[in-house]
Amino acid sequence: MKLFQVRKGQFVYYKNELHKVYSVKPMFKQSVHLYRLKDMQQDITSAHNIEPCRPKHNDTFIFYGKRYTIDKNKKPEPGDYILIIKPAPDFLDHYSLNEIEKVDSVEDGNVVTTRDNGVKHSEYVVMVPGKLEGSEDIAYYDKALVSEAQLQEDESNALADDNVNFDRPVVGDIYLDVQNQTKAMIVAMTDDEVYFGHNVKVHVKDLMNENNYKLLYRFEEGF
Numbered sequence: 001m002k003l004f005q006v007r008k009g010q011f012v013y014y015k016n017e018l019h020k021v022y023s024v025k026p027m028f029k030q031s032v033h034l035y036r037l038k039d040m041q042q043d044i045t046s047a048h049n050i051e052p053c054r055p056k057h058n059d060t061f062i063f064y065g066k067r068y069t070i071d072k073n074k075k076p077e078p079g080d081y082i083l084i085i086k087p088a089p090d091f092l093d094h095y096s097l098n099e100i101e102k103v104d105s106v107e108d109g110n111v112v113t114t115r116d117n118g119v120k121h122s123e124y125v126v127m128v129p130g131k132l133e134g135s136e137d138i139a140y141y142d143k144a145l146v147s148e149a150q151l152q153e154d155e156s157n158a159l160a161d162d163n164v165n166f167d168r169p170v171v172g173d174i175y176l177d178v179q180n181q182t183k184a185m186i187v188a189m190t191d192d193e194v195y196f197g198h199n200v201k202v203h204v205k206d207l208m209n210e211n212n213y214k215l216l217y218r219f220e221e222g223f
Contacts, residue, residue: 001047001048001052002047003031003047005047005052006031006032007021007097008024009022009096009097009099010052010053010097011053011055011098013050013051013053014034014036014043014050016140016145016146017037017038018036018037018038018061018062018138018139019035019036019037019050020034020098021034022170023170029046030045030046031047032044032045032047032049037064037139038062039064039065040064040204053141055070055083056070057071057072057073057125058070058134058135058136059136059137060131060135060138061137061139062154067129067131067139068127068128068129069127069135070127070128071125071132072126074126074128075109076103076111077106078106080103080126081102081103081126082101082103082124082126083098083099083124083126084096084100084101085123085124086122086123088123090118094115094117094215095115095117095119101117101119102114102210108121109121111124114210169186169204169207169208170186170189171186172186173186173215173218174186174215174216175196175214175216176213176215176216177213178213179212183216184198184200185197189204194207
């Protein structure tokens, strides 16, 4: 791909596996920042090393250790996960392309997510757990290049649970510590841990549990 074609939120293939772009920094040689959808591992690369992928109805892929299939016809219910494919957020909402959010309530097809985002029915598709009959696997660019052992490991690597919040945190995000009722901003992070401004260190997986932490503000990176 050309760098000007790369946008935050895009699904792309890198090293034969499905990734999502979470930041684009044009001033750097390795300007495209990704995370691998199957396990949230971060990668940094150049635009010419990735291939675009546009998810569609009946596509299936592995996200954070669980397989889902996109179903544009399914009516959402509380507890379902949605993939936002046509984002048009209102002023007070904070979401962008291909974000995955958990449904809290539904009214006439429009949903309110557990992040208090109001998402209209025209903006999302539902992610159904598992692989549906006749679905197309988009987890890999060329599945023939993946060993049988790797396929089995990917399918059985259950990292997520029902309380996992799927968006990867970034520096500048502000979270509410639900237990202590304190607000804090992420000021630094590694692959596995984030550091808050009040000198608290938290593992990424713990931060992504919405029973412990709630995202209040997302810092928009890229362009």
